[in-house]
Amino acid sequence: MIKDYLRQQTLRALQRAGAQADPALVGFERPKQAAHGDWSTNVALALAKQRRENPRQLAEAIVAGMELDPDLVEKTEIAGPGFINFRLSQRWLYRELAGLLALGPRYGRSDIGNGKRVQVEFVSVNPTGPLHVGHGRGAFVGDAIARLLQCTGHDVQKEYYVNDAGNQIDKLGRSVLARLNEIWGRPFEFPEGGYQGEYLKAYAKGLDSDQGGRLQALPPGELLSEVTRISREGMLAQLKSSLKDLKVEFDNWFSETSLVESGAIKGSLDELEQKGYIYEQDGAVFFKATEFGDEKDRVVVKSGGEHTYFAADIAYMKDKFGRGFDRLIYVWGADHHGDVPRMKGAARAMGHDPDSLEFILMQMVRLIEEGREVKFSKRSGVIVTLDELRDDVGPDVMRYFFLMRRSESQFDFDLDLARKHSDENPVYYVQYAHARIRSILAHAAEKGVARAAGELALLQEPEEAALIKALLEFPELVAGAAAAREPHRIPTYLQELAGIFHNFYHQHRVVTDDAKLSNARLDLCDATRTVIANGLALLGVSAPEKM
């Protein structure tokens, strides 16, 4: 990358100027103002402080020692208090643009990850009911982070942890059975703390019409376990299909039950006990989380003999490490942030680096309609489900909206805006640019423009240069978004890029009688289309041919 080249050359120039600099001190950035060039470094300012020299004089000495390839850098100048600004050569821009066109769908990919094995676990909602909007954020952010990591050369596995062992599943079974008994006219009592939602009434109704006869004939002793089994699988199937409809797919669905059955939970607890991190008190078994900075010790086995979620989480983590992942990413709702210290503690207790566990904490989501928070769906009367929202606004809008914001901020999903099929809706702004380019390319073909590799050097207009520069930022942007686990940088960039393109489009005609210039501009359009499509793909949003 050009940034690395500039950094290297600057360090060499520093040596020639007789200055030693910690490479970490050499900061490079893209100036906000075009007048300040394409790249800028603050070395002189940083070093001047250490050496108590005049920063501008130091900058001059550094620039004097520069041996830059004129094919890459056109001009170097000193500005302000001592910034060194670089202006890249036109030739460099055209060469990079040609590289972009050659890479096509692969443009933006890199091998920064070096094949590092990363697991991203997300959603992991109990299979006891439908997904609601709050879960959507985790689903899309987890999915987008996985896509970003894949794109930057990581070996990524997406996993969903299915809590199918505890008493939640038990309650699910009892709740469904109660609804069935209700339908069958048998006496029933709704379980305490059971799932009251309408969706289970509907589910029970469906279950009854499918296999009500068979179930009714079962001996009472078998009925509950059979209903529980069927409901668990049924709910899980619904989760899978809801997520698939939103283009969220997993490589693996990991069952908590498997940890129980394999003895993995007991095994992990034994290991911790051997290492001295376990004790018993009041009939319960505790993990000494306080030894690792947690506020209090945490129960792993309740006095009733049942393991806690935490105990299963420990065994699950051990299993993940056992599968050879270098890094485990957990995408969680911020309401679970309190669990982070105990997880890191458990990792350390078992001899793993706690820094290899990474937690992405997502703040709450609110649905806003006509300026007010929507808590319940008008259709079903209960919480608004992801399925309902999808039917309402469509998957592209959902994905884009949920990925627009930083995870750390609370997020208001503006239903009225999301429903608008107009320029006010940011998704369409970006998609429109893509569709518009498709249309231009089609128009050129219709006009019989003989497509040939364009002479990119014909792109001399300022709007063209601005567009090319924006396109060339993409790989670095992707790398940064992946490293920071911040998918929201992609929509921000795409909106800016689309704006720069629309501006170019209004200033200059692409298809004209000048065949050479037309071809160069068609190449520029195609490059823009490629970057928009690649960016949208990272978000899982479609890039439409027409709108």
Place this chain on the structure above:
RNA sequence: GCGCCUGUAGCUCAGGUGGAUAGAGCAUCUGCCUUCUAAGCAGAUGGUCACAGGUUCGAGUCCUGUCAGGCGUGCCA
């Protein structure tokens, strides 16, 4: 009480490792479709970056404190 997150234009939000004159969309106002998609473009209005200190040549960004909002603080999940 303690812990985590947040506070930037009227509204919703961006602002990579501290940098040069703080940005976008919506809203309001003014222009632009016989020419490749007006779901578009250009321009205008709009800011004590919650507040107070501190570090620094330089702070929206880092540190401390205060205020406000959200979440958490279970042998719940």
